[in-house]
Amino acid sequence: MMPTKVAVLIMRGICKRWALKDCGSKVRKAMLAICACFGILPVAGARAEAKDGDVELGAYLSAECVTCHQVNAQTEEIPQIAGLDPNAFMAAMQAYKAKQREHPIMQMMAGRLNDEEIVALAAYFSTLE
Amino acid sequence: MTWNRRKFLGAATGALSAPAVLAEGSGKPRVVVVGGGAGGGTVARYIAKDSDGAIDVTLIEPSQVYFSCFFSNLYIGGLKSIDEIGHTYGALAANYGINVIHDWAVAVDRVDKNVTLAGGQVLPYDKLILSPGIDFIEGSVPGWDLSVQTKMPHAYEAGSQSQLLRAQIENMPEGGVYAMVAPPNPYRCPPGPYERISMVAHVLKATNPTAKIVIADPKPKFSKMALFEDGWATHYPGLIDWIGEDFGGGDVSVDPDQMMLTIDGEEMAVDVCNVIPAMKAGRIAELAGVTDGRWAPVNSADMSSKTDPDVYVLGDACQQGDMPKSGFSANSQAKVCANAVRGSLTGSRIFPPRYANTCWSLIAVNDGVKVGATYEATEEKIARVDGFVSQVGEDANLRKTTYEESENWYAAITADMFH
Ligand SMILES: Cc1cc2nc3c(=O)[nH]c(=O)nc-3n(C[C@H](O)[C@H](O)[C@H](O)COP(=O)(O)OP(=O)(O)OC[C@H]3O[C@@H](n4cnc5c(N)ncnc54)[C@H](O)[C@@H]3O)c2cc1C
Numbered sequence: 001m002m003p004t005k006v007a008v009l010i011m012r013g014i015c016k017r018w019a020l021k022d023c024g025s026k027v028r029k030a031m032l033a034i035c036a037c038f039g040i041l042p043v044a045g046a047r048a049e050a051k052d053g054d055v056e057l058g059a060y061l062s063a064e065c066v067t068c069h070q071v072n073a074q075t076e077e078i079p080q081i082a083g084l085d086p087n088a089f090m091a092a093m094q095a096y097k098a099k100q101r102e103h104p105i106m107q108m109m110a111g112r113l114n115d116e117e118i119v120a121l122a123a124y125f126s127t128l129e
Numbered sequence: 130m131t132w133n134r135r136k137f138l139g140a141a142t143g144a145l146s147a148p149a150v151l152a153e154g155s156g157k158p159r160v161v162v163v164g165g166g167a168g169g170g171t172v173a174r175y176i177a178k179d180s181d182g183a184i185d186v187t188l189i190e191p192s193q194v195y196f197s198c199f200f201s202n203l204y205i206g207g208l209k210s211i212d213e214i215g216h217t218y219g220a221l222a223a224n225y226g227i228n229v230i231h232d233w234a235v236a237v238d239r240v241d242k243n244v245t246l247a248g249g250q251v252l253p254y255d256k257l258i259l260s261p262g263i264d265f266i267e268g269s270v271p272g273w274d275l276s277v278q279t280k281m282p283h284a285y286e287a288g289s290q291s292q293l294l295r296a297q298i299e300n301m302p303e304g305g306v307y308a309m310v311a312p313p314n315p316y317r318c319p320p321g322p323y324e325r326i327s328m329v330a331h332v333l334k335a336t337n338p339t340a341k342i343v344i345a346d347p348k349p350k351f352s353k354m355a356l357f358e359d360g361w362a363t364h365y366p367g368l369i370d371w372i373g374e375d376f377g378g379g380d381v382s383v384d385p386d387q388m389m390l391t392i393d394g395e396e397m398a399v400d401v402c403n404v405i406p407a408m409k410a411g412r413i414a415e416l417a418g419v420t421d422g423r424w425a426p427v428n429s430a431d432m433s434s435k436t437d438p439d440v441y442v443l444g445d446a447c448q449q450g451d452m453p454k455s456g457f458s459a460n461s462q463a464k465v466c467a468n469a470v471r472g473s474l475t476g477s478r479i480f481p482p483r484y485a486n487t488c489w490s491l492i493a494v495n496d497g498v499k500v501g502a503t504y505e506a507t508e509e510k511i512a513r514v515d516g517f518v519s520q521v522g523e524d525a526n527l528r529k530t531t532y533e534e535s536e537n538w539y540a541a542i543t544a545d546m547f548h
Contacts, residue, residue, distance in 0.1 A: 061483075064483065067457065068542070075536075104501070105487055105517070108502070109503070111503075111515060
């Protein structure tokens, strides 16, 4: 296997492990930057800033998330979204949408969100504690 | 009601986004929700929460405690306690000011727009939302009716029925027979009977390994069939005998006094007989005159009844196109409905409908599988867009994760309904 390919695979593994987990925002940002260098997470789609998002639309769309992601509780397998760094959230959604990050439900749910909706969701979730 | 009035109501469907229909003599528009389950609990909570007191929301539900059918099979399998699947309504009243009335709705007057309760109270509404779940079709299993549900439980409405079935299974004689009469399509929770079988097998394997499980099924195939059959062969070899339509599984009758089950002319003595009859919309939907056949047809844009634009039908009771009858579906429909109802009563923004469902099922301890899909509103129906299903042969870690996910989902959806 080509060394670059190995590096990409390793990075991919690390990204999957960390992008949504509870690490400090600096670490997460650094990870996302490194991932972007390897072309793993399509952060281009996350270029729009969460502050530009339509919070009301985000609130409506978020109702679909909270069927599984509890707002106020940290659970083992399904992570809490509220309070997540908006850039990490948007990068994760784009990665699921592009099927670069694995999870059949998340790929399906993110798969039908357009960029505006992803930004709206990020905007809404960033208003929560 | 006159035909003219009906026609007038029908013609008003287009007025969905018109602002504020105020109830006479009241400062606020009134929404009455019938049924405090997956659809009703969610819709009441979302309308009250998002309108911030601008809409009066009344929830009518006879039970003080809602025992969810979801996870009731895990209760039967001994993996959850009855308290873990019971939920009360106090937080809906305390957190959102919802007027929770524990009573039955017994009549709906769609001309004068009010609902009558068993206790005699008459509640006016601007918008009525029905989410009464299911009722059973009488005579669908010859020999069975509701009067014998204590002998042959359905356990398809959770609570005392689930407790009875679990007790019957625990008390089966050594080497006894548990039989299930499975329902015809469409019915509440397509994988539900087969998850139930898995949980019964889980109990019997540990406590009564010479016992037998027989399923008489009127269908030629069932939801997640390959996954269940593979799981049954792995975890419970030789324990489960599924008799499908091709082998006469649809030709059944029961004799509750003798505890006999007849399948395709052949009589057998059984120790437990779990009869899950054919289903239809909860009776109040029929009484409200919004059903056509077994279910209530709805507009997929907002879940309003095709008969009356001021009545909405959610969850199992409605004819929901490609969506399965599940708690997840009812919850998803409730959110679309809440947004539309709030918009039409207060002028708030109405966003395009979007629907989703995921059903997890447990085959054995830590062996979870799932199936899911997204849906969109078309002129004709709620139509499937995309989906996935677990695969046969997945590794044990993934199956364990899938089960753990379902536990997280259960906590989240019940919080989304009741807190
Ligand atoms: C064994 C089993 C397992 C299941 N597992 C899952 C699962 O894992 N995931 C999933 O998503 N779904 C599951 N389901 C399906 C799920 O329980 C139903 O689809 C869901 O509850 C439907 O919601 P609903 O609002 O239509 O009805 P319900 O949740 O049944 O609520 C209806 C409520 O209306 C009330 N009511 C009825 N008539 C009146 C009246 N006249 N006046 C006032 N109140 C009234 C009833 O008391 C009831 O509380 C399962 C079902 C079963 C049976």
